């Protein structure tokens with residue numbers, strides 16, 4: 707992973723910590739340079755009455771900066787799109803293409819856009835996650851590599867760029883083809899999640915949930931004690 711450039715894109719602050727921060731910190735330890743792009747402003751991520759959206763957006767952005775620091779992520783970009791209203795549209799894609807053409811990642815990680823629900827886990831996916839996954843996938847292919855797409859970016863000197871691999875964080879068990887050993891970085895993952903103080907009441911519960919999930923994925927891998935799982939797409943030229 708030496709000198710590889712990684713871009714991880716999600717809808718909300720904390721999504722990446724849950725889904726792939728064990729992998730990201732492992733790759734950083736191996737010499738990769740990682741960036742985050744958080745598309746929404748996280749301003750609706752609270753069930754406490756009286757919480758002001760603008761205050762929450764600020765708090766969540768600073769929690770994400772702290773989590774990134776724990777993991778060694780070089781920079782966090784924010785899309786500032788409205789939480790709960792994210793759409794896979796031209797504006798969002800342009801933002802993602804802009805970042806891709808600026809930092810030129812080898813690998814992009816995002817959320818699997820085809821996950822609607824998982825009955826086994828009692829999980830219904832957030833619409834922002836699906837839209838973030840779609841917008842990122844289509845920004846990787848074809849828009850960031852297509853000369854004719856977003857001519858305004860080309861005018862700014864942002865040349866087309868070909869991302870080689872797309873990793874999808876998936877909560878579906880079908881189609882997983884890549885397991886990453888996070889034995890040495892699980893502690894960092896937990897420490898990064900701990901930074902999102904506005905998002906949990908009882909950290910010990912969250913921690914045991916993360917340990918349990920990482921162990922379950924580890925068992926699935928048949929190789930590792932703790933793991934994260936992905937659908938990896940190697941993009942043909």
Ligand SMILES: [Zn+2]
Nearest residue numbers: 717718721832
């Ligand atoms: Zn989320």
